[in-house]
Amino acid sequence: xxxxxxxxxxxxxxxxxxxxxxxxxxxxxxxxxxxxxxxxxxxxxxxxxxxxxxxxxxxxxxxxxxxxxxxxxxxxxxxxxxxxxxxxxxxxxxxxxxxxxxxxxxxxxxxxxxxxxxxxxxxxxxxxxxxxxxxxxxxxxxxxxxxxxxxxxxxxxxxxxxxxxxxxxxxxxxxxxxxxxxxxxxxxxxxxxxxxxxxxxxxxxxxxxxxxxxxxxxxxxxxxxxxxxxxxxxxxxxxxxxxxxxxxxxxxxxxxxxxxxxxxxxxxxxxxxx
Numbered sequence: 127x128x129x130x131x132x133x134x135x136x137x138x139x140x141x142x143x144x145x146x147x148x149x150x151x152x153x154x155x156x157x158x159x160x161x162x163x164x165x166x167x168x169x170x171x172x173x174x175x176x177x178x179x180x181x182x183x184x185x186x187x188x189x190x191x192x193x194x195x196x197x198x199x200x201x202x203x204x205x206x207x208x209x210x211x212x213x214x215x216x217x218x219x220x221x222x223x224x225x226x227x228x229x230x231x232x233x234x235x236x237x238x239x240x241x242x243x244x245x246x247x248x249x250x251x252x253x254x255x256x257x258x259x260x261x262x263x264x265x266x267x268x269x270x271x272x273x274x275x276x277x278x279x280x281x282x283x284x285x286x287x288x289x290x291x292x293x294x295x296x297x298x299x300x301x302x303x304x305x306x307x308x309x310x311x312x313x314x315x316x317x318x319x320x321x322x323x324x325x326x327x328x329x330x331x332x333x334x335x336x337x338x339x340x341x342x343x344x345x346x347x348x349x350x351x352x353x354x355x356x357x358x359x360x361x362x363x364x365x366x367x368x369x370x371x372x373x374x375x376x377x378x379x380x381x382x383x384x385x386x387x388x389x390x391x392x393x394x395x396x397x398x399x400x
Contacts (some may be wrong), residue, residue, distance in 0.1 A: 175270035182232040195236040197361045200243055204356040211247055222248065223259040230263025233314035241342060242364070245349020246356055252349075256342050261335045264317045268330055271321035294320075299329045306337025308377050 186192060193199075200207070211218040222244060229236050237260070244252030294301050298320065305316045320330055352362040 172274050176274045179232050179267060179270055182228075183234060186232065186234050192235070195234075195239055197239065197243075197356070197364075200239075201356045201359050201361055204247075204359070207247060208357075219248065219251070219255055222252075223255050226256060226259035227263040227266070230260050230313065230317075231266040233267065233317075237313065238345070238364075241345040242349035242352060242362075245346035246352040249350065250346065253339075253343050253346050256346070257335060257339055260313075260338055260342070261331060264313070264334050265327070265331060267314065267317040268321045269327070271318045272324075272327075294323050294325075298323075298325045299333050302330065302333035303337045304381070306334060307340060308381075309341055310377075 222240070226237065226240050226244075228234070229240060241252075241256050244256055248255065302316070302320055302325065305311055348364075355362040
């Protein structure tokens, strides 16, 4: 089972980095094609933050750092980590938050492991630590993407993209809240798309902070159950995260968040009818 999980993790990581490279290529093409007469320093300033984040993702795999963020490694040093956290609680919390912020900002495929490990090592206080850290990291990526993408998309948007943007702009907070609640789209994608659509930073922060609370609480709860397994030197089974009893309630919350949007759409359709 552990070998199968490592294989699945590796496939997900390869998809993560290939997806990030494709997004980077799209961003480069979009920005360069829409600013042909812009001075080099201007488009460089717009692309630099996002380029740094993309480079960080590539270096993460190139340096083999992904081999460190494994449950097998955590289980080997679990007792020592627990003792160190108990002795240096505030420092441990700060280091955990910094690692989480960087993992989200650079779109590293380790956020799930960090969340579960936080539940096992830190306990329930990890809920707030993860939510604050994930929101901060998401904000960094959002601002970097917004600086590179927002103006370009507005100038080059076709009819289909324009319709999507128009619908999103009517209730951006509720749309993003639903996307955060429903565990479907990759977290990094949901950070970039609102930036491309020109979402306000205030709405992005609020929807992200509120939207990831339920899912984070569930993951911390699952992580709490890993304590005994990790202490015995074994690798925990994470298949419970795909249990319908976990997925369906979160999906239902996301759908519930979209009810006002649907009602608003129906009312708008009624008023436009002759």
